[in-house]
Amino acid sequence: xxxxxxxxxxxxxxxxxxxxxxxxxxxxxxxxxxxxxxxxxxxxxxxxxxxxxxxxxxxxxxxxxxxxxxxxxxxxxxxxxxxxxxxxxxxxxxxxxxxxxxxxxxxxxxxxxxxxxxxxxxxxxxxxxxxxxxxxxxxxxxxxxxxxxxxxxxxxxxxxxxxxxxxxxxxxxxxxxxxxxxxxxxxxxxxxxxxxxxxxxxxxxxxxxxxxxxxxxxxxxxxxxxxxxxxxxxxxxxxxxxxxxxxxxxxxxxxxxxxxxxxxxxxxxxxxxxxxxxxxxxxxxxxxxxxxxxxxxxxxxxxxxxxxxxxxxxxxxxxxxxxxxxxxxxxxxxxxxxxxxxxxxxxxxxxxxxxxxxxxxxxxxxxxxxxxxxxxxxxxxxxxxxxxxxxxxxxxxxxxxxxxxxxxxxxxxxxxxxxxxxxxxxxxxxxxxxxxxxxxxxxxxxxxxxxxxxxxxxxxxxxxxxxxxxxxxxxxxxxxxxxxxxxxxxxxxxxxxxxxxxxxxxxxxxxxxxxxxxxxxxxxxxxxxxxxxxxxxxxxxxxxxxxxxxxxxxxxxxxxxxxxxxxxxxxxxxxxxxxxxxxxxxxxxxxxxx
Numbered sequence: 001x002x003x004x005x006x007x008x009x010x011x012x013x014x015x016x017x018x019x020x021x022x023x024x025x026x027x028x029x030x031x032x033x034x035x036x037x038x039x040x041x042x043x044x045x046x047x048x049x050x051x052x053x054x055x056x057x058x059x060x061x062x063x064x065x066x067x068x069x070x071x072x073x074x075x076x077x078x079x080x081x082x083x084x085x086x087x088x089x090x091x092x093x094x095x096x097x098x099x100x101x102x103x104x105x106x107x108x109x110x111x112x113x114x115x116x117x118x119x120x121x122x123x124x125x126x127x128x129x130x131x132x133x134x135x136x137x138x139x140x141x142x143x144x145x146x147x148x149x150x151x152x153x154x155x156x157x158x159x160x161x162x163x164x165x166x167x168x169x170x171x172x173x174x175x176x177x178x179x180x181x182x183x184x185x186x187x188x189x190x191x192x193x194x195x196x197x198x199x200x201x202x203x204x205x206x207x208x209x210x211x212x213x214x215x216x217x218x219x220x221x222x223x224x225x226x227x228x229x230x231x232x233x234x235x236x237x238x239x240x241x242x243x244x245x246x247x248x249x250x251x252x253x254x255x256x257x258x259x260x261x262x263x264x265x266x267x268x269x270x271x272x273x274x275x276x277x278x279x280x281x282x283x284x285x286x287x288x289x290x291x292x293x294x295x296x297x298x299x300x301x302x303x304x305x306x307x308x309x310x311x312x313x314x315x316x317x318x319x320x321x322x323x324x325x326x327x328x329x330x331x332x333x334x335x336x337x338x339x340x341x342x343x344x345x346x347x348x349x350x351x352x353x354x355x356x357x358x359x360x361x362x363x364x365x366x367x368x369x370x371x372x373x374x375x376x377x378x379x380x381x382x383x384x385x386x387x388x389x390x391x392x393x394x395x396x397x398x399x400x401x402x403x404x405x406x407x408x409x410x411x412x413x414x415x416x417x418x419x420x421x422x423x424x425x426x427x428x429x430x431x432x433x434x435x436x437x438x439x440x441x442x443x444x445x446x447x448x449x450x451x452x453x454x455x456x457x458x459x460x461x462x463x464x465x466x467x468x469x470x471x472x473x474x475x476x477x478x479x480x481x482x483x484x485x486x487x488x489x490x491x492x493x494x495x496x497x498x499x500x501x502x503x504x505x506x507x508x509x510x511x512x513x514x515x516x517x518x519x520x521x522x523x524x525x526x527x528x529x530x531x532x533x534x535x536x537x538x539x540x541x542x543x544x545x546x547x548x549x550x551x552x553x554x555x556x557x558x559x560x561x562x563x564x565x566x567x568x569x570x571x572x573x574x575x576x577x578x579x580x581x582x583x584x585x586x587x588x589x590x591x592x593x594x
Contacts, residue, residue, distance in 0.1 A: 018317075018318040018319075018321035018322050018325065019314055019317070019318050019321070021321065021325060022102070022141065022144070022145065022317070022321050025102040025105055025106065026098065026102065028101075028105075029098045029101055029102070032094050032097060032098050033094075033098055035090070035094055036090070036091045036094035036095045036098065036150075037091075037153065039087045039088075039090040039091035039094065040087070040091040040095075040150070040153050040154055040157065041157060042083075042087045043084050043087030043088045043091055043154070044154050044157040044158050044161065045157075045161065046080050046083055046084040046087065047084060047158065047299075048158070048161045048162065048165065048296075048299075049076075049080050050077070050080070050295065051162075051165070051291075051292040051293075051295035051296050051299075052165075052292060053073055053076065053077055053080075054288070054291050054292055054295060091150060091154075092150055095149055095150040095153075096150075098145070098149075099142060099145035099149060100142065102145050103138055103141060103142040103145060106138060106141065106324060107134065107138055109328060110133075110134055110138075110324060110327055110328055111134065113327065113328055113330070114130065114134075114327065116332055116335070117330060117332065118332070118333050118334035118399065118400065119394070119399045119400065120333060120334075120359070120400060121330060121333075123359075126211040126214075126215065127211070127214060127215075128207070128210045128211025128212065128213065128214030128215060129207040129208065129210065129211040130327070131210065131214065132203075132206060132207035132210040132211065133207065133323050133324055133327060136203065136206055136207075136210075136320075137203055137320040137321075137323050137324050138320070138324060140199075140203070140316060140317050140319075140320035141317050141320055141321055141324065143313065143317065144313060144314055144316075144317030145317075148310045148313050148314060148317070151310055152307070152310045152314075155303040155307050155310070156303075156307075158299050158303050159299070159300055159303035159307070162296040162297075162299040162300050162303070163178075163296075163300060165292075165296055166293055166296045166297065166300070169285070169289050169292060169293050169296070170276070170279060170284070170285055170289070170293060172275070172279070173272055173275055173276055173279065173293060173297075176268070176271055176272065176275055183264070187260070187261065187264065191253070191257050191260075194253065195250070195253060195254060195257065195315045195316060197319070198246070198249060198250045198253060199250060199315065199316035199319045199320070200319035200320075200322070200323070201246050201250075202243065202246045202247050202250050203319060203320055203323060204323075205239075205242050205243040205246045205247075206243050207323075208239055208242075208243075209236065209239040209240050209242075209243050212235065212236055212239050213236060216232050216235075216236070268297075269294070269297050269298060272293065272294065272297045273294065276290045276293060276294070277290070333401070334398055334399070334400070334401060334419070335419075336418050336419055337415060337416050339416075340416055340417055340418045341416070341417055341418070342417065342418050342420075342421040343409065343410075343412060343414075343417040343418070343421040343422050343425065344421075345425070345506070346409055346410045346425055346506050346507070347375040347410055347506070348373075348375040348376060348409075348410070348506045348507050348536065348537030349372065349373065349374055349375050349408075349409065349410055349411070349537070350372070350373040350396065350407070350408070350409055350507070350537065350539070351371075351372045351373075351406075351407070351408040351409075351411070352369050352370055352371055352372075352392070352395075352405070352407060353370060353405050353406045353407070353408060354368050354369070354370050354404065354405040354406075355368070355369040355370070355392070355395065355402045355404070355405035355406075355407065356368055356369075356402060356403050356404040356405055357388075357391055357392075357395070357400065357402050357403050357404075358403050364403070364560060365388050365391050365560050366388045366391055366392060366402070366560045366561075367559075367560045367561050368404075368405070368561075369392065369405075369557075369560075369561065369562045370405075370562070371555060371562060371565055373537060373539065373553075374537075374552075375537055376535060376536065376537055377537060377538075377552045377553065378533060378538045378540065378550075378551045378552045378553075379538070379539050379540070379551060379552065379553050379554070379555060380539075380540045380541075380542040380548040380551040380553075380554045380555070381393060381539065381540065381541050381542065381554075381555050381557060382542050382545065382548070382554055382555070382556050382557070382578060382581065383556055383557035383558050383577075384558065384581070387557045387558050387559060387560065388557050388559075388560040389541055389557045390511075390541060392557065393509060393511070393539060393541050395407050396409075396414075396426065396507070396509060396539065397422065397423050397426045397428065397509065398414055398415070398419060398422060398423075401415060409422070409507070424503075424505075425505055425506050425507060426505050426506075426507045426508075426509060427447075427500040427503050427504075427505030427507070427508045427509065427532075427536075428500070428508075428509045428511075429493070429496050429497055429500050429508070429509070429510050429511070429529070429532075430496070430511045431511040431512055431541075431543070433484065433492040433493050433495065433496035434483065434484075434496075435480050435483060435484030435487070435492055435495060435496070436480075437479065437480065437481060437482045437483075438479065438480070439474075439476065439477045439478060439479050439480065440469055440472070440475075440476050440477070440478055440480060440495060441456060441476040441477055443480060443484075443495055443499060444456050444459060444460070444476075444495065444498055444499055444502060445502070446499055447459075447498075447499035447500060447501070447502035447503035448502040448503060448504075451502050453476075455502060456476060456498075456502070459498040459499075459501040459502045460476075460494075460498045462498065462501050462528065462531050462532070463494045463495070463497040463498035463501055463528040463531075463532070464494055464524040464525070464527060464528045465491070465494035465495055465497070465498050465528075468491055468494075480492075480495075490524060490525055493525045494524065494525060494528055497525065497528045497529060497532055498528075500532060501531075501532055505536065506536060506537065507536065507537045507538075507539075508532065508533060508536045508537065508538040508539070509538075509539050510529065510533075510538060510539070510540045510541070511540075511541045512540065512541050512542055512543040512544065542554075544585070545578075545581060545582045545585050548568070549568045550568075551567070551568070552567065553565060553566060553567055554566065554567065554568060554571055554578060556571065556576070556577050556578045558577055563576070563577055564576050564577060564578050
């Protein structure tokens with residue numbers, strides 16, 4: 001049975017300061033903003049000239065038959081419309097520029113912060129939802145900061161200017177409008193809050209469906225291997241239908257919102273026609289002034305209707321902004337200490353000093369582990385699945401911090417040195433090598449961004465990768481596909497080893513890089529690894545015990561505790577957990593080979 005997917009970021013109560021926080025990004029672009037506001041004010045002011053012209057047209061030209069005045073008014077209107085078009089162009093362009101710059105800044109800030117978050121963050125979240133926030137949520141914010149911001153400022157000026165001129169024409173009629181306006185404003189605020197909540201739900205639904213699609217597409221080989229294409233299509237269909245239902249509900253409310261506000265505004269305008277007609281009949285208002293008043297009233301009603309739509313859109317943007325700011329505000333649980341110092345070039349000694357660790361409070365994974373690794377030593381971590389060896393391995397580059405105890409490198413507590421200086425001296429070759437979708441050259445240079453072509457070739461030769469690279473259509477410039485899909489497992493591993501060779505780290509971490517390879521690829525990779533390990537402190541997570549017999553020492557981890565420590569011969573003589581695991585795996589390998 002399919003269950004409803006949860007949204008780990010979501011909060012039940014949206015903050016009220018999202019729009020203010022978005023507007024704080026205007027700071028660096030104040031000059032552009034000032035120029036845009038000046039253009040907007042002039043353009044809007046020129047728009048207020050038209051009703052005044054209409055008043056003169058009715059009272060002077062049509063009533064008195066003054067042809068010269070008609071010519072003058074026509075020229076004035078033409079010049080006014082031209083000038084207004086120029087000012088509108090500048091304000092629209094400048095506000096669009098500012099809005100796009102703000103969105104670019106937000107995207108950069110979010111992505112930079114995502115890069116700094118620890119593995120714990122990514123363990124608890126789905127990448128698809130994170131990408132949805134970076135894409136669709138930021139798009140909503142972009143709309144609010146470009147289209148809506150310009151419209152909001154323009155309508156506010158039109159509303160204020162029209163209201164002031166209406167007061168000058170006839171204060172009685174103006175009081176009628178002011179008596180109705182508060183009811184319209186209350187209606188807009190109530191509706192707007194509802195729209196924000198509904199918009200947040202739509203974005204959550206969309207993020208859920210995107211996360212599911214991204215997860216399944218990444219595992220498409222498994223889907224096809226189990227013939228679950230129809231099943232996954234149905235799962236996605238259920239999620240996208242939930243998104244559709246939430247979107248249609250939002251569209252229904254949003255569609256009613258603007259017309260209802262506009263209806264209220266123009267009902268008020270109907271009242272103006274009735275009351276204004278009486279004022280004309282009583283000779284307290286001229287016919288031209290009534291026409292001008294009606295146009296100004298239409299401006300006010302249109303501004304209220306537009307403001308209602310803008311308010312609704314800004315509330316939707318506030319919901320999207322809240323989701324974005326939740327990521328920006330996600331605390332860094334792995335960060336440089338306030339007075340962290342760079343770690344100088346190291347010899348490579350590692351000391352685990354009474355290490356304990358837990359992912360979830362009250363559920364320890366490691367218990368008081370203490371041992372040393374000497375510079376240049378090769379140490380293998382061995383233990384049953386789930387014993388904690390990978391967790392211990394991940395403490396060395398500070399992917400996590402221990403709950404208790406310290407990790408020391410050359411006697412320095414790694415939590416007190418900068419992450420950059422620490423990780424720049426550590427090389428990692430994972431069990432499943434991660435390559436990026438660029439070329440082989442791009443992936444190799446990830447180990448050393450300024451590496452020369454000669455250095456790339458030298459590293460490839462050392463990793464037994466040069467021969468297969470030269471056979472590829474474009475050699476080092478051949479694209480490897482997403483996650484290196486165009487290369488075999490052994491080829492990906494050799495590229496990863498060459499990348500580590502280019503980095504030239506003093507400490508090397510290997511997550512048994514040959515465990516999933518065929519015999520020929522394993523031999524080439526193992527030979528490359530031996531070159532890479534030479535003269536470096538190396539920590540290996542061993543899945544196949546036959547590959548680590550030459551390790552200087554082997555640390556056996558069981559249920560989060562260090563239970564044995566020694567070389568292969570010593571541990572076999574001890575006849576403990578390591579010996580049992582080795583004999584069991586040896587029997588399995590012998591049976592498999594025939």
